[in-house]
Amino acid sequence: MTATLPATVQAPPSGPPAVVLDDVTRTYRSRSGKVHALRGVSHAFTAGTFTAIMGPSGSGKSTLMQVAAGLDRPSRGSVRVAGTTLSGLSRTSLTKLRRESMGFVFQQYNLLDALTAYDNVALPARLAGRRPDRAAVIGALEQVGLHGLARRRPPELSGGQQQRVAIARALHTRPAVLFADEPTGALDRHAGRDVLELLRNLVDTPATHGPAQTVVMVTHDPLAASYADRVLFLADGRIVGQMERSDAARIAARMTDLEPA
Numbered sequence: 001m002t003a004t005l006p007a008t009v010q011a012p013p014s015g016p017p018a019v020v021l022d023d024v025t026r027t028y029r030s031r032s033g034k035v036h037a038l039r040g041v042s043h044a045f046t047a048g049t050f051t052a053i054m055g056p057s058g059s060g061k062s063t064l065m066q067v068a069a070g071l072d073r074p075s076r077g078s079v080r081v082a083g084t085t086l087s088g089l090s091r092t093s094l095t096k097l098r099r100e101s102m103g104f105v106f107q108q109y110n111l112l113d114a115l116t117a118y119d120n121v122a123l124p125a126r127l128a129g130r131r132p133d134r135a136a137v138i139g140a141l142e143q144v145g146l147h148g149l150a151r152r153r154p155p156e157l158s159g160g161q162q163q164r165v166a167i168a169r170a171l172h173t174r175p176a177v178l179f180a181d182e183p184t185g186a187l188d189r190h191a192g193r194d195v196l197e198l199l200r201n202l203v204d205t206p207a208t209h210g211p212a213q214t215v216v217m218v219t220h221d222p223l224a225a226s227y228a229d230r231v232l233f234l235a236d237g238r239i240v241g242q243m244e245r246s247d248a249a250r251i252a253a254r255m256t257d258l259e260p261a
Protein backbone atom coordinates (compact mmCIF):
# COMPACT_ATOMS: atom_id res chain seq x y z
CA MET A 1 0.00 0.00 0.00
CA THR A 2 1.36 3.44 -0.88
CA ALA A 3 0.47 5.90 1.84
CA THR A 4 0.02 9.62 1.27
CA LEU A 5 2.95 11.68 2.47
CA PRO A 6 2.41 14.13 5.31
CA ALA A 7 2.57 17.74 4.20
CA THR A 8 5.82 18.41 6.06
CA VAL A 9 7.77 15.71 4.22
CA GLN A 10 9.50 16.51 0.94
CA ALA A 11 8.75 13.63 -1.41
CA PRO A 12 11.86 12.29 -3.12
CA PRO A 13 11.75 12.43 -6.91
CA SER A 14 10.78 8.82 -7.48
CA GLY A 15 9.20 5.82 -5.86
CA PRO A 16 7.05 5.25 -2.78
CA PRO A 17 8.58 5.69 0.68
CA ALA A 18 9.66 2.62 2.66
CA VAL A 19 10.15 4.64 5.85
CA VAL A 20 8.68 8.04 6.66
CA LEU A 21 9.62 10.21 9.62
CA ASP A 22 7.22 13.11 10.10
CA ASP A 23 8.35 15.90 12.42
CA VAL A 24 10.04 13.45 14.78
CA THR A 25 11.37 14.77 18.06
CA ARG A 26 13.11 12.63 20.66
CA THR A 27 13.94 14.20 23.98
CA TYR A 28 15.70 12.27 26.73
CA ARG A 29 15.57 13.28 30.34
CA SER A 30 18.86 12.94 32.12
CA ARG A 31 20.04 14.08 35.55
CA SER A 32 21.61 17.16 34.00
CA GLY A 33 18.33 18.09 32.22
CA LYS A 34 16.71 17.46 28.87
CA VAL A 35 18.72 16.19 25.90
CA HIS A 36 17.21 17.00 22.50
CA ALA A 37 18.51 14.07 20.44
CA LEU A 38 16.16 14.73 17.48
CA ARG A 39 14.42 18.06 16.81
CA GLY A 40 11.61 17.88 14.28
CA VAL A 41 13.15 15.49 11.75
CA SER A 42 11.11 14.81 8.60
CA HIS A 43 12.32 12.54 5.85
CA ALA A 44 10.95 9.93 3.44
CA PHE A 45 13.33 7.06 2.65
CA THR A 46 12.40 6.01 -0.88
CA ALA A 47 11.85 2.28 -1.41
CA GLY A 48 14.66 0.65 -3.34
CA THR A 49 17.26 3.27 -2.42
CA PHE A 50 20.38 3.30 -0.25
CA THR A 51 20.66 6.18 2.24
CA ALA A 52 23.64 6.94 4.47
CA ILE A 53 23.23 8.97 7.65
CA MET A 54 26.24 10.99 8.77
CA GLY A 55 26.95 13.65 11.34
CA PRO A 56 29.25 14.50 14.23
CA SER A 57 29.25 12.41 17.39
CA GLY A 58 26.08 13.09 19.38
CA SER A 59 24.21 14.57 16.38
CA GLY A 60 21.39 12.00 16.68
CA LYS A 61 22.28 9.34 14.07
CA SER A 62 21.71 6.31 16.31
CA THR A 63 18.57 7.84 17.77
CA LEU A 64 17.21 8.44 14.27
CA MET A 65 17.85 4.81 13.33
CA GLN A 66 16.39 3.46 16.58
CA VAL A 67 13.25 5.55 16.20
CA ALA A 68 12.88 4.68 12.49
CA ALA A 69 13.16 0.97 13.36
CA GLY A 70 10.64 1.18 16.22
CA LEU A 71 13.31 0.29 18.79
CA ASP A 72 12.66 3.64 20.48
CA ARG A 73 9.53 5.79 20.44
CA PRO A 74 9.55 9.46 19.40
CA SER A 75 8.53 12.04 21.99
CA ARG A 76 6.56 13.75 19.22
CA GLY A 77 5.87 13.10 15.54
CA SER A 78 5.25 9.86 13.71
CA VAL A 79 7.10 7.06 11.95
CA ARG A 80 5.71 4.84 9.20
CA VAL A 81 7.42 1.69 7.92
CA ALA A 82 6.17 -0.26 4.90
CA GLY A 83 2.86 1.63 5.10
CA THR A 84 2.24 1.02 8.81
CA THR A 85 2.31 3.80 11.40
CA LEU A 86 4.31 2.59 14.40
CA SER A 87 2.67 4.70 17.11
CA GLY A 88 -0.31 2.93 18.54
CA LEU A 89 0.94 -0.54 17.62
CA SER A 90 1.00 -2.97 20.51
CA ARG A 91 4.36 -4.37 21.54
CA THR A 92 3.46 -7.68 19.88
CA SER A 93 2.42 -6.04 16.60
CA LEU A 94 5.57 -3.91 16.60
CA THR A 95 7.74 -6.99 17.16
CA LYS A 96 5.92 -8.76 14.31
CA LEU A 97 6.39 -5.79 11.96
CA ARG A 98 10.06 -5.57 12.91
CA ARG A 99 10.55 -9.30 12.35
CA GLU A 100 8.79 -9.31 8.98
CA SER A 101 9.65 -5.94 7.48
CA MET A 102 13.01 -4.92 8.94
CA GLY A 103 16.48 -6.40 8.98
CA PHE A 104 19.34 -5.24 11.22
CA VAL A 105 23.09 -5.30 10.77
CA PHE A 106 25.51 -3.89 13.35
CA GLN A 107 29.24 -3.30 13.61
CA GLN A 108 29.50 -6.48 15.71
CA TYR A 109 28.23 -9.48 13.79
CA ASN A 110 26.45 -11.07 16.79
CA LEU A 111 26.78 -14.60 15.40
CA LEU A 112 26.85 -17.73 17.56
CA ASP A 113 30.23 -19.44 17.19
CA ALA A 114 28.78 -22.88 17.90
CA LEU A 115 26.37 -22.72 14.94
CA THR A 116 27.13 -23.06 11.24
CA ALA A 117 26.53 -20.11 8.90
CA TYR A 118 23.31 -21.85 7.78
CA ASP A 119 22.07 -22.25 11.37
CA ASN A 120 22.98 -18.68 12.26
CA VAL A 121 20.84 -17.44 9.36
CA ALA A 122 18.00 -19.79 10.35
CA LEU A 123 18.18 -18.90 14.06
CA PRO A 124 15.72 -15.94 14.15
CA ALA A 125 13.00 -18.11 12.55
CA ARG A 126 13.68 -20.87 15.09
CA LEU A 127 13.60 -18.39 17.98
CA ALA A 128 10.25 -17.15 16.67
CA GLY A 129 8.98 -20.74 16.86
CA ARG A 130 8.89 -21.23 13.09
CA ARG A 131 10.47 -23.92 10.98
CA PRO A 132 13.14 -22.17 8.87
CA ASP A 133 12.42 -22.09 5.16
CA ARG A 134 15.45 -23.95 3.76
CA ALA A 135 15.18 -22.33 0.33
CA ALA A 136 15.02 -18.85 1.89
CA VAL A 137 18.08 -19.51 4.09
CA ILE A 138 20.10 -20.87 1.17
CA GLY A 139 18.81 -18.03 -1.02
CA ALA A 140 20.02 -15.45 1.51
CA LEU A 141 23.45 -17.11 1.72
CA GLU A 142 23.61 -17.12 -2.08
CA GLN A 143 22.67 -13.44 -2.15
CA VAL A 144 25.71 -12.61 -0.03
CA GLY A 145 27.98 -14.95 -1.99
CA LEU A 146 28.44 -17.54 0.77
CA HIS A 147 26.43 -20.52 -0.43
CA GLY A 148 29.53 -22.71 -0.53
CA LEU A 149 30.41 -21.85 3.09
CA ALA A 150 27.04 -22.66 4.67
CA ARG A 151 28.52 -25.39 6.88
CA ARG A 152 31.36 -23.30 8.29
CA ARG A 153 31.17 -21.86 11.77
CA PRO A 154 32.03 -18.17 12.42
CA PRO A 155 35.56 -18.89 13.76
CA GLU A 156 36.28 -20.56 10.38
CA LEU A 157 35.27 -17.40 8.47
CA SER A 158 36.99 -14.04 7.92
CA GLY A 159 35.52 -10.88 9.48
CA GLY A 160 34.06 -9.85 6.12
CA GLN A 161 32.51 -13.29 5.62
CA GLN A 162 31.04 -13.18 9.13
CA GLN A 163 29.48 -9.81 8.40
CA ARG A 164 28.02 -11.29 5.21
CA VAL A 165 26.46 -14.11 7.27
CA ALA A 166 24.95 -11.40 9.51
CA ILE A 167 23.58 -9.66 6.40
CA ALA A 168 22.15 -12.97 5.13
CA ARG A 169 20.48 -13.44 8.53
CA ALA A 170 18.96 -9.95 8.21
CA LEU A 171 17.84 -10.62 4.62
CA HIS A 172 16.36 -14.05 4.94
CA THR A 173 12.86 -12.76 5.83
CA ARG A 174 13.14 -10.46 2.78
CA PRO A 175 12.65 -7.30 4.84
CA ALA A 176 11.37 -4.12 3.21
CA VAL A 177 14.15 -2.16 4.96
CA LEU A 178 17.63 -3.14 6.01
CA PHE A 179 19.01 -0.93 8.80
CA ALA A 180 22.80 -1.03 9.11
CA ASP A 181 24.66 0.69 11.96
CA GLU A 182 28.37 1.08 11.10
CA PRO A 183 28.38 -2.26 9.22
CA THR A 184 32.00 -1.83 8.13
CA GLY A 185 33.29 -0.40 11.42
CA ALA A 186 35.09 -3.61 12.44
CA LEU A 187 36.41 -4.52 8.98
CA ASP A 188 39.60 -3.73 7.11
CA ARG A 189 39.33 -1.63 3.95
CA HIS A 190 39.12 -4.56 1.55
CA ALA A 191 36.48 -6.51 3.50
CA GLY A 192 34.59 -3.28 4.15
CA ARG A 193 34.48 -2.55 0.42
CA ASP A 194 33.05 -6.02 -0.27
CA VAL A 195 30.27 -5.46 2.26
CA LEU A 196 29.46 -2.03 0.79
CA GLU A 197 29.39 -3.45 -2.74
CA LEU A 198 27.05 -6.14 -1.46
CA LEU A 199 24.69 -3.54 0.07
CA ARG A 200 24.84 -1.55 -3.17
CA ASN A 201 24.01 -4.68 -5.22
CA LEU A 202 21.07 -5.54 -2.98
CA VAL A 203 19.52 -2.20 -3.88
CA ASP A 204 20.48 -2.34 -7.57
CA THR A 205 19.46 -5.93 -8.29
CA PRO A 206 15.75 -6.20 -8.98
CA ALA A 207 14.10 -8.43 -6.37
CA THR A 208 12.48 -11.60 -7.67
CA HIS A 209 10.07 -11.65 -4.75
CA GLY A 210 8.80 -8.84 -2.59
CA PRO A 211 9.61 -5.14 -2.65
CA ALA A 212 12.88 -3.60 -3.81
CA GLN A 213 15.51 -3.57 -1.07
CA THR A 214 15.82 -0.33 0.87
CA VAL A 215 18.99 0.24 2.89
CA VAL A 216 19.47 2.85 5.63
CA MET A 217 23.02 2.96 7.00
CA VAL A 218 24.63 5.01 9.77
CA THR A 219 28.32 5.57 9.16
CA HIS A 220 31.22 7.81 10.14
CA ASP A 221 33.13 6.87 6.99
CA PRO A 222 32.79 9.13 3.90
CA LEU A 223 33.98 6.26 1.68
CA ALA A 224 31.18 4.04 2.98
CA ALA A 225 28.66 6.85 2.48
CA SER A 226 29.82 7.27 -1.14
CA TYR A 227 28.11 3.93 -1.95
CA ALA A 228 24.73 5.42 -1.04
CA ASP A 229 22.25 7.12 -3.37
CA ARG A 230 21.80 9.88 -0.84
CA VAL A 231 23.65 11.08 2.24
CA LEU A 232 21.70 12.80 5.02
CA PHE A 233 23.75 15.05 7.30
CA LEU A 234 22.62 15.48 10.88
CA ALA A 235 23.83 18.12 13.32
CA ASP A 236 22.41 18.81 16.73
CA GLY A 237 19.35 16.62 16.14
CA ARG A 238 18.37 18.18 12.81
CA ILE A 239 18.84 17.26 9.15
CA VAL A 240 21.11 20.04 7.96
CA GLY A 241 21.86 18.84 4.44
CA GLN A 242 21.66 16.10 1.82
CA MET A 243 23.91 15.02 -1.04
CA GLU A 244 22.93 12.79 -3.94
CA ARG A 245 25.40 10.17 -5.29
CA SER A 246 28.55 11.91 -4.19
CA ASP A 247 32.19 10.94 -3.87
CA ALA A 248 34.07 10.40 -0.61
CA ALA A 249 36.10 13.64 -0.91
CA ARG A 250 33.01 15.83 -1.20
CA ILE A 251 31.24 13.98 1.61
CA ALA A 252 34.33 14.35 3.81
CA ALA A 253 34.46 18.08 3.05
CA ARG A 254 30.81 18.50 4.08
CA MET A 255 31.49 16.55 7.28
CA THR A 256 34.44 18.81 8.10
CA ASP A 257 32.11 21.81 7.84
CA LEU A 258 29.77 20.17 10.37
CA GLU A 259 32.36 19.16 12.94
CA PRO A 260 32.62 21.59 15.86
CA ALA A 261 35.76 23.74 15.53
Ligand SMILES: Nc1ncnc2c1ncn2[C@@H]1O[C@H](COP(=O)(O)OP(=O)(O)OP(=O)(O)O)[C@@H](O)[C@H]1O
Pocket residue numbers: 028029030035036037055056057058059060061062063064
Ligand atom coordinates in the same frame (compact mmCIF):
# COMPACT_ATOMS: atom_id res chain seq x y z
N1 LIG B 1 19.19 7.00 26.53
C1 LIG B 1 19.66 8.25 26.51
N2 LIG B 1 19.53 9.05 27.57
C2 LIG B 1 19.99 10.33 27.56
N3 LIG B 1 20.60 10.88 26.48
C3 LIG B 1 20.77 10.12 25.40
C4 LIG B 1 20.32 8.77 25.33
N4 LIG B 1 20.63 8.27 24.09
C5 LIG B 1 21.25 9.26 23.43
N5 LIG B 1 21.33 10.38 24.21
C6 LIG B 1 21.90 11.66 23.81
O1 LIG B 1 21.26 12.07 22.61
C7 LIG B 1 22.20 12.71 21.72
C8 LIG B 1 22.23 11.96 20.39
O2 LIG B 1 22.79 10.66 20.63
P1 LIG B 1 23.03 9.60 19.45
O3 LIG B 1 23.57 8.38 20.10
O4 LIG B 1 21.79 9.49 18.65
O5 LIG B 1 24.16 10.34 18.60
P2 LIG B 1 25.08 9.75 17.43
O6 LIG B 1 25.10 10.78 16.35
O7 LIG B 1 24.64 8.39 17.05
O8 LIG B 1 26.49 9.70 18.17
P3 LIG B 1 27.79 8.77 17.91
O9 LIG B 1 28.28 9.10 16.53
O10 LIG B 1 28.75 9.23 18.97
O11 LIG B 1 27.37 7.34 18.08
C9 LIG B 1 23.53 12.73 22.46
O12 LIG B 1 23.67 13.96 23.12
C10 LIG B 1 23.39 11.60 23.48
O13 LIG B 1 24.19 11.83 24.62
